[in-house]
Amino acid sequence: MNTTNPLTILIASIFTHNIALVYILGMCPFIVISKNFKTALGMGISVIFVVTLTAIINWPIYWKILVPAKAEIVSYLIFIIVIAATVQLLEMMIEKFFPPLQSSFGIFLPLITVNCIVLAVCLFMVLRKYTFIQTVFYSFGTSVGWALAIIIMAAIKEKLSLVGDIPKGLRGAGITMIIAGLLAFAFMGFAGMITLQ
Amino acid sequence: MTPIFILNAILVVIAILLVIAEKFLVTYGECKITINKEKILTVLGGDTLLNYFAQYKIFIPSACGGKATCGYCKIEVLSGAGHIMPTEEVFIPRQDRLKGVRLACQVKVKNDVEVLISPDLLAAQELKVTVLKIKDLTQDIKHVFLRVDEPSSIKFKAGQYVQFRIPQTDEFRAYSIASNPSQDNAIELIVRLVPGGLCSTYIHDVLDVNDQITLTGPFGDFYLREDSTRSIICIGGGCGMAPIRSILMHLAQKNMPRRVMYFFGARSKKDLFFSEELLALQQRFSNFRYVPALSEPKPQDNWEGETGLITQAVERMMPVNGSTEAYLCGPPPMIDASIKVLTQKGVQEIYIYYDKF
Numbered sequence: 086m087n088t089t090n091p092l093t094i095l096i097a098s099i100f101t102h103n104i105a106l107v108y109i110l111g112m113c114p115f116i117v118i119s120k121n122f123k124t125a126l127g128m129g130i131s132v133i134f135v136v137t138l139t140a141i142i143n144w145p146i147y148w149k150i151l152v153p154a155k156a157e158i159v160s161y162l163i164f165i166i167v168i169a170a171t172v173q174l175l176e177m178m179i180e181k182f183f184p185p186l187q188s189s190f191g192i193f194l195p196l197i198t199v200n201c202i203v204l205a206v207c208l209f210m211v212l213r214k215y216t217f218i219q220t221v222f223y224s225f226g227t228s229v230g231w232a233l234a235i236i237i238m239a240a241i242k243e244k245l246s247l248v249g250d251i252p253k254g255l256r257g258a259g260i261t262m263i264i265a266g267l268l269a270f271a272f273m274g275f276a277g278m279i280t281l282q
Numbered sequence: 283m284t285p286i287f288i289l290n291a292i293l294v295v296i297a298i299l300l301v302i303a304e305k306f307l308v309t310y311g312e313c314k315i316t317i318n319k320e321k322i323l324t325v326l327g328g329d330t331l332l333n334y335f336a337q338y339k340i341f342i343p344s345a346c347g348g349k350a351t352c353g354y355c356k357i358e359v360l361s362g363a364g365h366i367m368p369t370e371e372v373f374i375p376r377q378d379r380l381k382g383v384r385l386a387c388q389v390k391v392k393n394d395v396e397v398l399i400s401p402d403l404l405a406a407q408e409l410k411v412t413v414l415k416i417k418d419l420t421q422d423i424k425h426v427f428l429r430v431d432e433p434s435s436i437k438f439k440a441g442q443y444v445q446f447r448i449p450q451t452d453e454f455r456a457y458s459i460a461s462n463p464s465q466d467n468a469i470e471l472i473v474r475l476v477p478g479g480l481c482s483t484y485i486h487d488v489l490d491v492n493d494q495i496t497l498t499g500p501f502g503d504f505y506l507r508e509d510s511t512r513s514i515i516c517i518g519g520g521c522g523m524a525p526i527r528s529i530l531m532h533l534a535q536k537n538m539p540r541r542v543m544y545f546f547g548a549r550s551k552k553d554l555f556f557s558e559e560l561l562a563l564q565q566r567f568s569n570f571r572y573v574p575a576l577s578e579p580k581p582q583d584n585w586e587g588e589t590g591l592i593t594q595a596v597e598r599m600m601p602v603n604g605s606t607e608a609y610l611c612g613p614p615p616m617i618d619a620s621i622k623v624l625t626q627k628g629v630q631e632i633y634i635y636y637d638k639f
Contacts (some may be wrong), residue, residue, distance in 0.1 A: 124368055146292070156285035163292055170296045177307040180392075184364075 087214045091222040093279055094215070098226030100275040104202050105234035106268050111202035115235050116261045118193075120246075125239030129232025131193040133225070135175065136206050139168045140224030143207045144217055164207045172198045202231055238264060316396045317404075325391060331357070332386040340399070341406040341498040343445060347452035348387035354456075355386040362395035402503070409436060409444070409497040413489060414468070419555035422475040423521065424486055425460075428468060428495065435466040436499075440506045440532040441525040441609065441637070444469070444499030448481050455481035458611065458637065459500065460524035462531035472524040504611070504637040506532060512607040512633065513541035515600060517592060517620050519548070519612030523556060525637060526611055530563065530570075538567040543600065546574045547592030547616065551583035573599055593619045596627075604628040610636035 104110050111132075118128045143164050151157050176194045179186050197203060206227050210220045241264055245251060251260050310327025315334060317323070325334050332355050335342050346352040353373030359382045366374070370385045389395070410432040417425040430436050438444075440463050445454040461470040476482045489495075506529045514533075516526045526544060533542060548554050553576075560572040575588035575595035588595040593616070606629050610617050617636045624634055 150288065150292070154284050154288050156288040159285045159289045162289060166293065166296060170300055173300060174303050177303055181307045 086216050087219060089219065091219050094219055095222040095226040097279045098223055099230040099233065100272065101279050103230040103234060103272050104205065104227050105231045106265065106272045108205070109265075109269075110205050111200050111231055114196060114200055115231075115238065115265070116258050118196075119235050119238040119242055119261065122236070122239045122243050125235045126232075128193045128196075129235050131197055132200065132202070133228040133232055135168075135172060135194070135197050136203050136228035136231075137221070137224045138175070139164075139171050139203055140206050140210055140220050142171060143167055144210060144215075144220045147207075147211055160211065161204075161208075164204055168203050168207075169198050202227065234265075234268065237268060310392045313391050314394045315391065316394070317399055318401075319396070327391045327393070329391060330387050331359075331389045331391060331395065331397065334391060335386060339408060340404060341408060341445075341501075342386050342399070342403060343406075343454075343456065343498075343501045344387060345445070345454045345456065346387075347454075350385055350388050353385065356383050357386050358382050358398040359384045359389060360396040360398060362391075362393050363389045364392070403501065405437075406499050406501055407433065409433070409499065411469070411495050411497055413491050413493045413495065415491060416489065419472065420553050423555060424473050424475075425555075426471045426473060426485060426489070428471065428497075430467050430469065431494075436469060437466060438463055438469075438500035440528040441504045441635075442500040442502040443504075443525070443637075444471075444497045445501065446471070446481055446485075447496045447498070448484050449495070451480075453480060454498070455479075456501070456639070458502075458504075458521070458524035458528070460527045462528065462535065464532070464535055472521050472527075474521045502637065504609070504635055505529075506609070507607065507635070510607060511540065512605050513603065514543070515596070515606055515608040515624065515629070516542065516544040517596060517608065517610045517612070517616075518544070518546050519592060519616045520553075521639070522611035522613075522616075522637070524611070526609060527556060529609060530560075534563055534567065534570075538570050541569045543571045543573065545592050545596050545599075546572070547595075547612070548574065548576055549578050550576055550580045551585060591619070592616065593623045596620065596623050600627050602628045604630070607633035608635065610634065612639075614638045 098104070102108070105112075105115055114128055119125050146163060146167065147160055151160055151163065172194050179194070206224045210223060215223055238261065242261065245260070255263070308328055313325055313327040315323040315325060315331070317340070323334060323338050330348060332342060332344060332348055342355045342357060344352065344355040350369040356374070363382070363384055366379060366384065367388050370388050373385060374383050409430055411428040411430050413426065414429050415427040417427075419425050438459055441458070443456045443458040445456050447454050457471040457473060459469050460472045461468065473482055473485045475486045504525060516529065518526045523546065530542070530544065533540065544560065546554070554574055557574065564570055564572045573588055573595055575590060575592050576583070576585055577589070577591055579585035579589055588599070608624050608629055610620050617638050621631070621634055621636070625631060
């Protein structure tokens with residue numbers, strides 16, 4: 086098992102190992118849903134919720150069921166199915182118990198099922214042999230990092246759309262990729278802070 | 283063996299959990315959908331308005347199969363729909379939002395809902411048709427003849443469209459009816475091959491004589507205003523020929539009671555179609571004029587007619603006339619440019635009817 090301090094993992098996964106800006110994962114919503122600050126915030130919060138929850142559910146399934154039964158080979162399938170089911174359940178619960186939340190962040194839930202960072206977090210937790218506590222910190226940190234990145238992106242794009250004069254050929258995904266590149270440079274500044282393997 | 287066993291076991295557990303959750307969490311009970319304050323549908327809540335309408339054979343236009351990407355299924359919801367979704371905001375301008383316009387595919391029925399649907403839409407029905415004949419009009423446009431089997435006839439206004447359901451999918455595409463409304467047991471469509479287009483590729487490559495197809499319709503507020511006596515300008519490009527041909531055939535049957543000028547824009551001579559039919563119409567009626575214009579005539583075309591963009595032809599040929607109404611059908615840039623020219627020629631904007639595609 087991995088012996089890194091969970092707090093270190095938390096900080097690392099938000100800043101130095103940001104999943105959007107360093108690993109370039111979860112790009113589809115990062116490009117498409119970052120047009121306005123409010124929706125980016127909604128998407129960010131949903132991702133934090135779903136990623137943390139699914140990692141917490143998938144950890145015991147992997148280490149307590151699949152590993153003892155030597156069935157690691159089906160882990161990808163199981164992870165994806167568990168993610169889809171969790172999202173479904175979550176959607177039903179939000180609709181039933183918190184209807185006001187439904188319109189602000191419930192609609193992002195179905196989109197998240199196919200977001201690759203949800204699966205990536207489950208795979209990394211296995212690859213790096215995180216303990217349960219480490220997984221909780223790691224999944225929370227990673228999703229907060231992703232939310233942070235999309236919120237920054239949305240804020241920049243919102244301002245750009247108000248005052249910016251973007252060359253025609255760069256509008257849309259083009260300028261988003263350039264901004265993402267610059268943000269990634271900025272986040273490289275954190276790199277000396279912590280080193281993880 | 284174990285991995286498969288484990289996989290199945292986990293799947294079963296998840297399925298059971300979901301079923302239980304659905305039973306306890308998703309219960310809306312019976313909901314009433316009131317349409318235009320008269321018709322009431324009683325449904326078991328949980329699905330979208332669009333799906334309930336389809337169950338009760340009310341056909342709202344929709345091309346994307348309920349994914350909020352086409353924006354066709356707009357209806358007015360008076361009460362019971364909850365907040366507008368961010369997925370809908372793109373399609374609904376601010377003043378419409380205040381009226382309660384929503385996309386039927388995005389409104390989930392959780393309680394009693396009251397909606398307004400225009401009577402024209404309520405007249406739309408599901409049509410089973412059989413392909414009689416498919417003819418090439420140009421290298422990328424086909425003329426499709428369909429016999430209406432069920433119900434035995436179709437009633438539509440000249441200029442309206444039907445939705446073509448691509449077999450084995452939930453996808454629909456809209457095509458204007460190109461035939462005379464008085465011929466009610468058969469309709470004709472004109473389909474241009476759109477590169478990469480799902481439906482047009484299907485019609486061009488797969489569809490064959492005697493195939494059975496499902497259509498819904500008729501739809502659309504682009505149709506000939508028959509109570510008017512104004513003279514008529516029609517402007518069409520490409521498949522924009524279809525609704526205008528229907529309008530012209532209808533007028534011809536009534537002995538062309540109004541002055542009509544039809545401008546048709548194409549690239550070169552090989553993109554023109556129905557020329558003989560339209561020229562014959564021009565011979566028959568002195569107050570009908572057909573003006574084709576080619577934007578890039580080829581030397582071998584020996585073209586002596588109008589050249590340039592269709593809007594330039596309109597500018598040159600059309601007299602300034604305040605009591606004119608216009609029917610435009612074609613690609614959006616052509617329509618926008620035409621509206622500009624027409625208003626300069628004194629046509630009032632409320633009398634310009636158009637169908638962009």
